[in-house]
Amino acid sequence: MNHFSYNRRISREVKVGNIIIGGNHPIRVQSMTNTPTLDTKKTVKQIVKLYEAGSELVRLTVEDEKTAYNLLNIQNELKKHKINVPLIADIHFNYKAALIACDYVQKIRINPGNLVAWEEDKLNPESELKKITERISPLIEKLKKNNIAVRIGVNHGSLSRRILERYGNTVKGMVVSAIEYIDIFSALNYHDIVLSMKSSIPQVMIEAYRNLADIIDKKNLNYPLHLGVTEAGEGISARIKSSFGVGALLLEGIGDTIRFSLTEPPEKEIPVAKKLVKRIELMSSILRSSNSHPEQNTANQTTRLNNSFTVGNYKSPPLVGVYLNKIKLNDVNSKLEISEADFLVLSDKLKLKDYKSISVNKKLFNEINLKKLSENNIQTDNNILTLDLRHSFDLFVLKEYPQVKILLTAPTRNYFYDIKKFLRNFNEQKLKNDIYLLYRSSMPIMNTVLFSSCDLGSLLVSELIKGIIISNPKIKTNSLLNICFEILQATRLKITKTEYISCPTCGRTQFNLVEATKKIKEATSHLPGLKIAIMGCIVNGPGEMADADYGYVGSANGKVTLFKGKNIAGRNILPEDSLKELINIIKSDGRWKEKT
Numbered sequence: 001m002n003h004f005s006y007n008r009r010i011s012r013e014v015k016v017g018n019i020i021i022g023g024n025h026p027i028r029v030q031s032m033t034n035t036p037t038l039d040t041k042k043t044v045k046q047i048v049k050l051y052e053a054g055s056e057l058v059r060l061t062v063e064d065e066k067t068a069y070n071l072l073n074i075q076n077e078l079k080k081h082k083i084n085v086p087l088i089a090d091i092h093f094n095y096k097a098a099l100i101a102c103d104y105v106q107k108i109r110i111n112p113g114n115l116v117a118w119e120e121d122k123l124n125p126e127s128e129l130k131k132i133t134e135r136i137s138p139l140i141e142k143l144k145k146n147n148i149a150v151r152i153g154v155n156h157g158s159l160s161r162r163i164l165e166r167y168g169n170t171v172k173g174m175v176v177s178a179i180e181y182i183d184i185f186s187a188l189n190y191h192d193i194v195l196s197m198k199s200s201i202p203q204v205m206i207e208a209y210r211n212l213a214d215i216i217d218k219k220n221l222n223y224p225l226h227l228g229v230t231e232a233g234e235g236i237s238a239r240i241k242s243s244f245g246v247g248a249l250l251l252e253g254i255g256d257t258i259r260f261s262l263t264e265p266p267e268k269e270i271p272v273a274k275k276l277v278k279r280i281e282l283m284s285s286i287l288r289s290s291n292s293h294p295e296q297n298t299a300n301q302t303t304r305l306n307n308s309f310t311v312g313n314y315k316s317p318p319l320v321g322v323y324l325n326k327i328k329l330n331d332v333n334s335k336l337e338i339s340e341a342d343f344l345v346l347s348d349k350l351k352l353k354d355y356k357s358i359s360v361n362k363k364l365f366n367e368i369n370l371k372k373l374s375e376n377n378i379q380t381d382n383n384i385l386t387l388d389l390r391h392s393f394d395l396f397v398l399k400e401y402p403q404v405k406i407l408l409t410a411p412t413r414n415y416f417y418d419i420k421k422f423l424r425n426f427n428e429q430k431l432k433n434d435i436y437l438l439y440r441s442s443m444p445i446m447n448t449v450l451f452s453s454c455d456l457g458s459l460l461v462s463e464l465i466k467g468i469i470i471s472n473p474k475i476k477t478n479s480l481l482n483i484c485f486e487i488l489q490a491t492r493l494k495i496t497k498t499e500y501i502s503c504p505t506c507g508r509t510q511f512n513l514v515e516a517t518k519k520i521k522e523a524t525s526h527l528p529g530l531k532i533a534i535m536g537c538i539v540n541g542p543g544e545m546a547d548a549d550y551g552y553v554g555s556a557n558g559k560v561t562l563f564k565g566k567n568i569a570g571r572n573i574l575p576e577d578s579l580k581e582l583i584n585i586i587k588s589d590g591r592w593k594e595k596t
Contacts, residue, residue: 005284005414006280006417009217009222009225009253011023013224014192014223016057016106017057017106021194021226022256025256026277027256027257027277027281028057029054029277030057030088031266031267032090033047033061033266034046036061037070038067040074043060044074046267047074049266050267051083053267053270058085058087059109060089062097062098065100067097068097068100071101072104074087074104075104075105086105086106088109088151089107089108091108091110091115095136098115099142103146106148107151108151109153112152112154113155113158113160114158116132128162137188144190153226154208155198155199156169156198156201157200171208172211174197174199174204175215178195179215179216182221191221194226195212200229200501202457202490203461205229205245206245206248206249210249212225224256227246229244230261231502231503232245233501233502237490237497237500238264239260239446240483240486240487241490242262243276243450243451243454244457244487247453247455247458248457251417251455251458258276258277263503263514265514275446279447279451283417318493319342319343320481320485321343321436321467321468322341322481338362338481341362342362342467343362343364344365345364345367345384346365346366346367348368348386365384365407366384368385370397373397384404384406388409396429401433405433405436406434406436407436407437408435409437409440416458419455419459420463423463436465437456437465439470441471445474448470448483457490460487468488469484497528498525498529498530499530499531500517500532500534501533501547502517516578517534519579527593530591531547531548532548532549532550532551532582533550533552533553534551535552548563550562552578558575559572559575560573560575562581564589570585
């Protein structure tokens, strides 16, 4: 297997209505409605919007038996609209609703953390799994009878108490939770399974998917994987967080269907997810052999690209820079454009006098090439050597200049793999130069946002990178800097902003979460380092908020519960009063600052 090009993990095929997930089939894009599923008219209208936007599967909240029965009405209305899109019933807590939903949808999603209750037996832990098997066996039989697929969807935020007590809120706990259910389903000869391991923290979900893929592939149970960063939030930051988390796995060949969970109207998720999928699939350099039988896929991913985290080897977080050429010199009309930059690189096409017109108190590197490097009078402290990986060169020459800083760049289409290949050779030569990454793009801003966060984010958490630059003549310099800082925020290598964990909403949400998120961000975005979770309901709330400083969670009758850390700080608060109460809690902790 070629380590330095896109090679997709071999997974079995799972049929969901008229769509097949896995195998040689395209990476599928899907989303979820946020309307009350009992409201047939609103739900059908939103499904039509999602379908027209390009969603290949649509998931709906199914809270109880009454909602499950209403799925028939939704299916009938969709037939009138001539919409043939597979529907997925999203089940939490209500086992009976899962059984009913099997009659009306093409797939159900279950959560091992809350599907069935359990009774602890400390003297005989194996009896607990036996009880779970007995309770879900009728569901498995109905899935088989109706030819319905299932997603075993583990969430970092809703692991069962049994798992939490033994493993804590950890990646290992997530993997064990999934494997328990996989073993139960496969032992009963049911294999139409899709798996997910979601978290609001990209690094957690990346590690969870990697670990799970390794385990199930060794067992020859190569089920397809549904990727997503849950509670990613909204706006540019959410797109960067999702593109980093989902993209890092896709670059490794892991992933058969994806969702971008945005706190926005769900149809807005589809275009950005499709852009990432299209870009990843363009990287494909080989055709995989068609094989949907797990027992034949024995060689799956034994040579998967090593992309394990190496965060923390530098004493300080990565730096963010600006690449100055003639275009950018004309663009930079004031010092404010580059005031946030840590360093500047002056193009070798410019002279120092060109820089003086915008001189600010920044570290300045003069760009040099290999020819200049050989000159005897070179001043290495103020120079940075640009290596464009489109051209060949001998790495051995760098041994003579260990203090020279290197600015790496490569074509965007294969950027990640080209940089990885160079860095492997660089490390094998035991070179010690500081590495900076230059991501050159001429794409529209959204493509630049998605693809740079996918590539740079993946490299930042797996390699030793001193600094990053994104260069694009079509995008303002301060916007490029903001993208860089958002990437560092998503990777948690440098926190410069308030961090928000907000869910994409679903039919369980009883207040306007999109509007609430917007108001909370407007009021608190000037508090860098603070983590605020904004959750529509209790399903994932407590677990996903474990890493947050404060939580804002929807509760019964459209009211709000506020958290400080893991502890409840206020109950049954009216939405119109909730923001003021949240600010008061932050103030009481001494962490509030007035806007300047």
